[in-house]
Amino acid sequence: MKTFVEKYLLDKGDTALIIVDIGAQDIGGSYRRFFHREKWQYIGVDLEQGANIDLVLNDPYNWTEIKTESVDVVVSGQTFEHIEYFWLTMKEVARILKPGGMCCIIAPSGGPEHRYPVDCWRFYPDGFRALARYAGLKALEVRTDREPSGFSDDSDTWADTVLVARKPGGHSGSEGPAAAEKAPRVTAEEDKKYHVYERSTGIRPDDSDSLGRLAGWIQPNSTVLELGPATGFFTRYLRETLHCVVDCVEISPEMAERTIPYCREMYIVDLDDVLLEEKWNVESYDYIVASDVLEHLKDPGRVLRSCWKLLRKEGKLLVSIPNIGHAAVVGNLLRGRFDYTDEGLLDKTHLRFFTRESLVALLEDCRFSVEKLETVVRLPEETEIKDDFADFPEEVQDAILNRPDGITYQFVVMASPGIIHDYDPAWKKEPGADAAELRRERTLRLEEQITELRQALAQAEKLIAEQTQEMDALRSGLAGAEELVAERDRELVTLSEQMAAQRNEIEALRKGLSHCEKLAFERAEELEAIKSSRLWRYTEILRRK
Incomplete structure (x- = not known):
């Protein structure tokens, strides 16, 4: 853990950091002393109260006591082998880390069984890399310490495996050893x-x-x-x-x-x-x-x-x-040119x-x-220089093209x-490529491509002619359809006019009918008045005779 701090955190001594130590109970020592900085807050975490413990978790797989993305660094040493479902714990490590935050997990790859209260696992580098990927973290460093440390205790027995990982996002300036080891970085x-x-x-x-x-x-x-x-x-x-x-x-x-x-x-x-x-x-x-x-x-x-x-x-x-001995470069030199390019034989960064x-x-x-x-x-014409030097005399072309490695x-x-002594590699005897043969092959390839393009062009022209005929037929059909639509429009206008006249006639008939109904009502009233008169009653006997 001391190495982790020196390698990854030493340049953050003046930065406010929250460091959570999982499984921090002091049993023969703790990591607190490595994180003693004025602006660093170390929090010892475990499942039960004890020495070096600042926070007790209720559930090893659901840390409701710690907010999401609230921690800069998570460390854990000699704990993961005792966690039955350590991958769930690793998910919680990833959850509480801030974007760009780091974790350092140390667990044994060997050693005897030591139940506390259980002893479930041993870890190898491939396992820790897989665990980091599972939790969505980027492994920066994974190693197993197999070399003797020289300490008098039995720590060498365990051959600890170390995982240093970073949560994606955030400031990446300390994302790995490249920054931590102060290697010159490119801005x-x-x-x-x-x-x-x-x-x-x-x-x-x-x-x-x-x-x-x-x-x-x-x-x-x-x-x-x-x-x-x-x-x-x-x-x-x-x-x-x-x-x-x-x-x-x-x-x-x-x-x-x-x-x-x-x-x-x-x-x-x-x-x-x-x-x-x-x-x-x-x-x-x-x-x-x-x-x-x-x-x-x-x-x-x-x-x-x-x-x-x-x-x-x-x-x-x-x-x-x-x-650098390629014919394209040699030919360009004969032209008095040595022009750099973005890529290729004369890449400008060479x-x-x-x-x-x-x-x-x-x-x-x-x-x-x-x-x-x-x-x-x-x-040469296939390189980024794109010059076949066809204007050179034939003997000059032959000289630059047919040199050993002239077109390599x-x-x-x-x-x-x-060094392998008495070693006669076959590559020393391989003949150089024949530029003339390559050009013949290239010419044949180009001719084949031209033939294929001509065939494709002919096919395309045939297809265009067929489609043109089809479009002409469609245009003709469209013109007939447009005339039919115009005729129907004219018929529709005539019908509309006839319907308007009929509506007018019906309206006149309605008015006449209404007048007749009014006259009939008036005559009925007059008749009723006559029947109600005294004269009508007096003359009733005469009407009966």
């Missing part, structure tokens, strides 16, 4: 000068490009250190397809952020400023990948010597690197340039033995730590 302002390297296609081991070659050399389930992963396209392939454990070193924070989801640990640093063996244990990796990286370094030999230390005895260094001989000499000087050396070939765009190398 956001400086990051703007780095070109973002993208890859639009997937990676297949049978691809002829450099990453396809490298992918074909890596065995599944390996431990890999990738130098300069850029935006993580190869890292993702290693993680998701080959199920490798991958650590990365990247100079650009922007690109590193996109790679982090696919690696175990990300170290954001300039390779020229660090010694990798001070960051990771020696003989830790099955493979170290430096794909188009060495040419960007001030001292690639220094980095390669660190790689030699980090590789296991049977490990492999995998390198791809551009060839500091070193290599040919086959100088690359092999560098590797051997750093105690590597080249086992395989393959080439990625491109004609990249070297792809597998090397082993250590």
